[in-house]
Amino acid sequence: MALHMAVEVVRDSEVSLTAQIQRFIKREITHGGLHPGTRLPSSRRLAHDLDVSRSVVVEAYGQLVAEGYLEASQGAGTRVVRHLAPAGTVVPALLDEDRTPGVRWDLRPGGANQPPFPRAEWLTCYERAVRAAAPSAHAYPSLAGDPGLRLELARYLGRARGVRTAPGQIVVLGGFSQALGLLCGVLRRAGADAIGVEDPGHPGQRRFAEECGTRPVPLPVDEAGLDVSALAASGLRAVLVTPAHQYPTGVTLHEERREALVRWARDTGGLIVEDDYGGGLWYARGPRPLALQRRAPEHVVYAGTASKCLAPGLRLGWLAAPGDLVGPLLRERARYDLGGETLTQLAFAELLRSGLLDRHLRRLNTQVRSRREALDEAVRRHLPGARVLGPAAGLHAWVRLPRHTDEAALVAAALRRSVAVRGGAAFRARPGPGAPALVLGHAHLPRSGVTEAIRVLGELTGDPNTRR
Ligand SMILES: Cc1ncc(COP(=O)(O)O)c(C=O)c1O
Known part of the structure; x- marks a missing residue:
C-alpha cells in the first residue's frame, strides 16, 4: 500500500535523521495528529519519500515499537497502537439527535x-453515471444543479406529481433544509421576516427558520389541513405547507382549503412553499392529490426531497420555483457554497431516467x-x-x-x-x-x-x- 505520511525533517541538523523521525511521530501521536490505529507507510515507502536510507526509518519505527507507540505485525504493517485514548471528541451541540439506544x-x-435503501438500484445507476460522466462532471458544478438532473426532475415531477415547471426553474439542493434556509434568506432580503408554519408541524423546521432569522408564525391545522383563514388574518407574506400529507397529522389539505390558499397567494402576492416531503410514498387506494403548485406556479415554490423515498443521508432535494425566484435563490446560495456534489446528482438522474425510482x-x-x-x-x-x-x-x-x-x-x-x-x-x-x-x-x-x-x-x- 503506497501510503503517504507528512514528516518534517531537517537535513543539516545536529540531531540524527532517525531521532528526528522518531520525535516527530511521537509528538504527533501525543498531540492528536496521528490517531490510534492509523496505519503508517512502509519503511521503504517513507524512506523513499523523505529521500533517506531505509535503515533510518527502520530504526525509528523499531524504537517507537519498543517504546509502545507503534505496533508492527506481519500483513497489517505498522500502526499507531490502538489502546491509546483518542483525542477529545467534539460533540456537535447544534443538532438534537435524541437517540435512545437499546429500545426494542x-x-x-x-x-x-x-x-x-435500494442498494442494487443505486449501485446500478451510480456505476452508469460514473462511466458515462463527461470530464465537465468533475469540474465545479452549476449552482442550480446538474442540467441533466434538472431536465429529468422537470419530466418526473410533471409526470408523477403534476408539477408545472421547466428545467430552468429547477434548483437542486442539499435537501429541503437547505432550501428552507435559502428561502428564508430570499424572503428576508425582500422585507419579509416571518413565515407561517403549520401547527402541529415540524419542530426542526421551526427552529431552522428561526436560526435563519425568519420568525415562524404557527397557524392551526385541523382535519382539513391548514386553517387558511388564520393565514389570511395574519398579514403574513409567506407560508410553509405540507398539503399532500400534513406533517405530522397526515391529513390532506381539503379541496376548498387548496382553493382558498391559492386565492390568498394571488390576492396578497404571497408565497406558498409546498413541502412535498413524502414524494412518491403514497399507498392509499385510488388517485393521490396532485401538487398544489400546478394551480399557481407563479406563487408556489414546490419542494421535494430524497430523504423519505431514498435516504436522508444523500442530502438531496429540489425546488421547482417561480421563474423570478430562481436568480435570488442562486445568489443566496452563492453566499455559502459552490454547488452540490455532481456524481450523486448524475446517479439520481439515472434513477429517474431508467424508471428504477418508480x-x-x-x-x-x-x-x-x-x-x-x-x-x-x-x-x-x-x-x-x-x-x-x-x-x-x-x-x-x-x-x-x-x-x-x-x-x-x-x-x-x-x-x-x-x-x-x-x-x-x-x-x-x-x-x-x-x-x-x-x-x-x-x-x-x-x-x-x-x-x-x-x-x-x-x-x-x-x-x-x-x-x-
Ligand atoms: C416535514 C418534512 N419536510 C422535509 C423533510 C426533509 O428534509 P431534508 O430534505 O432536509 O432531509 C422532512 C424530513 O424529515 C420532513 O419531515
Missing part, C-alpha cells in the same frame, strides 16, 4: 428509522402499506377509542387518542416498556393541551413489531397512571 421497538419518526417506490409502497395495515388493525384492536388520521401515505401515522389519555404519561410509560414513541406535544408550537396523540413511524418495522408495540401501548392505556 423504536417508532419515533425520522432519524435512522427508515426503510432499507420501481423502487412501487415495491416500497407495497411493503409500507402492509405495515400501515398492521398499524390500523392493531390500533382498532388494542387502542379502543383511538383513530388514525389521514390517508395511507408516508412513513408515519398520527394516532389521535381518547380525550382522557395522559399523553406524556403514556410516552414515558411506553419507554419503560422499551417502546419509543413521540407524543403530539413534541410537534406543537403553542403551549396548551391539544387532543392527546401519538406519532408512530411504522415503515421501518416488520408487521409483528408494529403490532407488538401497539399491543404494549394498549396495555398501558388501561393503566390508571396514563389517564387524566
Whole structure:
C-alpha cells in the first residue's frame, strides 16, 4: 500500500535523521495528529519519500515499537497502537439527535428509522453515471444543479406529481433544509421576516427558520389541513405547507382549503412553499392529490426531497420555483457554497431516467402499506377509542387518542416498556393541551413489531397512571 505520511525533517541538523523521525511521530501521536490505529507507510515507502536510507526509518519505527507507540505485525504493517485514548471528541451541540439506544421497538419518526435503501438500484445507476460522466462532471458544478438532473426532475415531477415547471426553474439542493434556509434568506432580503408554519408541524423546521432569522408564525391545522383563514388574518407574506400529507397529522389539505390558499397567494402576492416531503410514498387506494403548485406556479415554490423515498443521508432535494425566484435563490446560495456534489446528482438522474425510482417506490409502497395495515388493525384492536388520521401515505401515522389519555404519561410509560414513541406535544408550537396523540413511524418495522408495540401501548392505556 503506497501510503503517504507528512514528516518534517531537517537535513543539516545536529540531531540524527532517525531521532528526528522518531520525535516527530511521537509528538504527533501525543498531540492528536496521528490517531490510534492509523496505519503508517512502509519503511521503504517513507524512506523513499523523505529521500533517506531505509535503515533510518527502520530504526525509528523499531524504537517507537519498543517504546509502545507503534505496533508492527506481519500483513497489517505498522500502526499507531490502538489502546491509546483518542483525542477529545467534539460533540456537535447544534443538532438534537435524541437517540435512545437499546429500545426494542423504536417508532419515533425520522432519524435512522427508515426503510432499507435500494442498494442494487443505486449501485446500478451510480456505476452508469460514473462511466458515462463527461470530464465537465468533475469540474465545479452549476449552482442550480446538474442540467441533466434538472431536465429529468422537470419530466418526473410533471409526470408523477403534476408539477408545472421547466428545467430552468429547477434548483437542486442539499435537501429541503437547505432550501428552507435559502428561502428564508430570499424572503428576508425582500422585507419579509416571518413565515407561517403549520401547527402541529415540524419542530426542526421551526427552529431552522428561526436560526435563519425568519420568525415562524404557527397557524392551526385541523382535519382539513391548514386553517387558511388564520393565514389570511395574519398579514403574513409567506407560508410553509405540507398539503399532500400534513406533517405530522397526515391529513390532506381539503379541496376548498387548496382553493382558498391559492386565492390568498394571488390576492396578497404571497408565497406558498409546498413541502412535498413524502414524494412518491403514497399507498392509499385510488388517485393521490396532485401538487398544489400546478394551480399557481407563479406563487408556489414546490419542494421535494430524497430523504423519505431514498435516504436522508444523500442530502438531496429540489425546488421547482417561480421563474423570478430562481436568480435570488442562486445568489443566496452563492453566499455559502459552490454547488452540490455532481456524481450523486448524475446517479439520481439515472434513477429517474431508467424508471428504477418508480420501481423502487412501487415495491416500497407495497411493503409500507402492509405495515400501515398492521398499524390500523392493531390500533382498532388494542387502542379502543383511538383513530388514525389521514390517508395511507408516508412513513408515519398520527394516532389521535381518547380525550382522557395522559399523553406524556403514556410516552414515558411506553419507554419503560422499551417502546419509543413521540407524543403530539413534541410537534406543537403553542403551549396548551391539544387532543392527546401519538406519532408512530411504522415503515421501518416488520408487521409483528408494529403490532407488538401497539399491543404494549394498549396495555398501558388501561393503566390508571396514563389517564387524566
Ligand atoms: C416535514 C418534512 N419536510 C422535509 C423533510 C426533509 O428534509 P431534508 O430534505 O432536509 O432531509 C422532512 C424530513 O424529515 C420532513 O419531515
